[in-house]
Amino acid sequence: MTSQSSPRAQFGLILPSTNTVVEAEFNWMRVEGVSWHTGRIYIPDPVLNDDASFVRFLEGLRTEIGRAVRDVVTAKVDYLVMGMSAETFWGGADGAAEFEKWMKDLSNGLDVTTGALACKAALDAYGAKKIGVITPYQPVGDQQVRDFFEQMGFEVAEVHGLKCETATSIGDVTPEEIKEAFRKVNADDVDLLIQAGTNLPVARVAPEMEIELGKPVLAINTATVWHAYRTNGILDQFDGFGSLFSEH
Missing domain, CATH: 3.40.50.12500 (Rossmann fold)
Incomplete structure (x- = not known):
């Protein structure tokens, strides 16, 4: 209302x-x-x-x-x-x-x-086919993210998990650490980079990486x-x- x-x-x-x-x-x-x-x-x-x-x-x-x-x-x-x-x-x-x-x-x-279905809609808006993904997760979480995107029809080049030790420490990851994680999952044949994990502060980092890498970089938030x-x-x-x- x-x-x-x-x-x-x-x-x-x-x-x-x-x-x-x-x-x-x-x-x-x-x-x-x-x-x-x-x-x-x-x-x-x-x-x-x-x-x-x-x-x-x-x-x-x-x-x-x-x-x-x-x-x-x-x-x-x-x-x-x-x-x-x-x-x-x-x-x-x-x-x-x-x-x-x-x-x-x-x-x-x-x-x-x-978050998951919003990411799928955003990827569709760009017509993305092959993606790189960063997360704050442990490997079990990274695999779930990979499975989702692959089952939605996207090719996942790489998932890089930061393995944050607590739910609160995710919010302490620095902009430079986030940028370096995006660089690790980037490649010439990757259409778009995207992030999972809503406590990872990426909303203002992603547009900087779009300029650096010359391709869409999306924050989940x-x-x-x-x-x-x-x-x-x-x-x-x-x-x-x-x-x-x-x-x-």
């Missing part, structure tokens, strides 16, 4: 309690007449230092996510946006579709933008905001966050 302060859209934004990047980056990209209303998923243990702890993190997230959705829909938001990444890629194409349906069920029928806007008829274009918002 729109309001006096947000006549174009009120978005319910769901993210882990450990995330410190999404709200900042989403607000940088907020256009006049829309608002973000956050529901946080309680994360009791942010440790991610091996595959087993990464899986436990996701299991805990799935247990708590219903409470975050329950709370945010009381604001009578128009649409859900997932400010989280790994769970939306989990299980490949089928898992992404099941997650989207689950969110609609939890919210009593609200449509939703997920940028793709998610773009998809939420375009799906809701918000067609504003602006500079500062790369070619996705300035050209598509």
Whole structure:
């Protein structure tokens, strides 16, 4: 339901309690007449230092996510946006579709933008075929991201995971570390570079890498905001966050 302060859209934004990047980056990209209303998923243990702890993190997230959705829909938001990444890629194409349906069920029928499906839509907007991917994840998470993109019909040249040790430390990765990760997955025959992991601060780094590498470089938070806007008829274009918002 729109309001006096947000006549174009009120978005319910769901993210882990450990995330410190999404709200900042989403607000940088907020256009006049829309608002973000956050529901946080309680994360009791942010440790991610091996595959087993990464899986436990996701299991805990799935247990708590219903409470975050329950709370945010009381604001009578128009649409859900997932400010989280790994769970939306989990299980490949089928898992992404099941997650989207689950969110609609939890919210009593609200449509939703997920990170994984927003990335797919952005890749389609560019006509990309072969991609390089960076993540903050452990190998088990990297494989899920690879599986999703390959099942969606893209060739994945390489996935480079930064293996961040905790959910909070993802937000501490420096711009230069992010740039170097993109360079590692780049090659002449790669059409586009993209990032997973919403707590990795990439929204302002990606457009710098587009200039350096001469090809599209996409941050997942940028793709998610773009998809939420375009799906809701918000067609504003602006500079500062790369070619996705300035050209598509």
